[in-house]
Amino acid sequence: MVEAGRPISDPRMLAVRCLVTAARQRLLVPEAMARFAYQLDARDLAFAHEIVYGTFRFLPGLEQVLRQFCPKPKFPPEVHWLLLASLYELGFMRSADYATIDQANRNIRKLGFPRLKGLVNAVLRNAQRAGDDLWRERDQASWLLPRWLEKLLVKQHGPERVATWIKRWSERGLLSYWHQGGELPGDDAVLSGDDVVSPVLPHCRRREGAVPEAWLEQGVYIQNESSQLIAHVAVGLSPAKAIDLCSAPGGKACYLAAFSPETELTACDLDEYRLGLIRQNQRRLNLNFPLIVGDATQMNCTGEFDLVMLDAPCSGIGILGRHPEIKRHKEKPADAAMFDVQAALMKAAWQYVKPGGHVLYSVCSLDQNEIPALPEDAHIANDRLKELIPAGAPVVWQENGLLIEPDVAFDGFQAVLLQKP
Incomplete structure (x- = not known):
């Protein structure tokens, strides 16, 4: 209002x-x-x-x-x-x-x-x-991070890596977006003078300033490259049938629908208002896939999907490069209540995927505690994930999946790809 x-x-x-x-x-x-x-x-x-x-x-x-x-x-x-x-x-x-x-x-x-x-x-x-x-x-940790967050990151990732992130977070990042077509309608060329093609992702462009408002009605979707990278992996898996849990505002679902139109896709979210954001993006991008309002842990779809995408609710501390206000809104690390939600969603996602299918779990957080315990029979498909990650992505490989390091165009993310036997 x-x-x-x-x-x-x-x-x-x-x-x-x-x-x-x-x-x-x-x-x-x-x-x-x-x-x-x-x-x-x-x-x-x-x-x-x-x-x-x-x-x-x-x-x-x-x-x-x-x-x-x-x-x-x-x-x-x-x-x-x-x-x-x-x-x-x-x-x-x-x-x-x-x-x-x-x-x-x-x-x-x-x-x-x-x-x-x-x-x-x-x-x-x-x-x-x-x-x-x-x-x-002003480029020191004390200028950029609350003490609790600095301690958490240094404990988990080491002082040298965190020092690199702090330098990145002291600078203004680039804005990234994708467009379904080639040229933007009304433009003489694919790129304006402020834009560059991402050296990492095939459909992505970067710019320093805001995207012209008219472009939003011409098929442009603003989406950070870490989020695009997760969606790019989903496209590479070529699922016949997929569901995106906790989908709103729908960036990954829209990316999959735009660049893997043969996939039978469904998107789900608990919040009716936030689901409305996906509807807006569907209309704007001329995409059509069914939406479900409901609790992602209570769906009746056991063993239905080749791919379950789960961008779980999280602390959000990985996006503080683009949204430094996150530091003001958080006073401590994610707690047991958050971990319980993430674990319940992971359990549900594992129930919904077919034998031989994949669960792609991600969080826009650098807190390693926000990767829940994995199902006992799950295969961590790091080899498959490595095949799908483009060269040049700022990725650090972990025992459980990958860490996307924050840089000028990428938020801090974690992801794990699981395959059901």
Whole structure:
């Protein structure tokens, strides 16, 4: 639901409103941004997005800086996020310092806290006077990761690997998408000046900025390359009959339907609203496969499918390169309740697959605990998986499947391919 009131015309104000809403309601940035009406040109909208994503990306470090100048920061959320967003501007963006501070002083009044203008001005002036020393360690783990998450990753993957990921997470990633046809309708060439063909996946293109909105009605689907890679494996298995459990918003199912049209595909999700997102994508991409609303663990389809795809509910910590707000929404690792859900879904998926068929389990998480115990009679089909993974994919092979390392175009994922005897 879009908030009532006059459309927002100041990108900094939109950024603060988005930060407050995303944090308060634990939303992803696009979901939070959709709550507001705004009148901004493309440049100002990109400016607002940069403030939001950058503030979330370096949130642990920005909180440290704020505590230097305000040791006990107890004030309304709007003021808190205004200060953090302004500190991000001062330390990371090319905005003129005077413009950042002046607009923060204006916006504190517009937000309804004129008495705190002196506090806001003092914090930002002190940060400005501190100079470059304040920002020297901004590529360190303490600037990018909550302590609990750093400890978890280092324990499981080692400090050197995590250091590489931290460097990646300090930079803005590329956006990836695919298109069913060759040329995009209305374009003279397959690629625009901002686009490059993925060197890894056959249908994928990359770009730095947002996809033109008109392209979305012309068969373009925005999907990270790790998610595309899992779907590419599904296509390579050439299943005659497949089901995608926990499917919404339907990226992998749509990829399989688009590039393996001979597969008899069904998609399932527990949430009726999220299933509606798949319907929207089906209409937009001109794809047609049946959808089922229901609990994926309670379906009556034992032994029916050549392939069961299961992108299980997870902590989501693998996508923090594209969605750094995830760090703000999580306060600890996945717990027993999450592990129980993942295990129950794995058990159900194993029941639904035919003898000789495959279960393709994945999570957009780097926590190794989120790969549940495998069925006793399952064959871990790493050899088959290796045949299907394209050269150049940032993959680390594990005893149970693979780890996709986060890089400029790939989220952190884990996947395992099982074959039923």
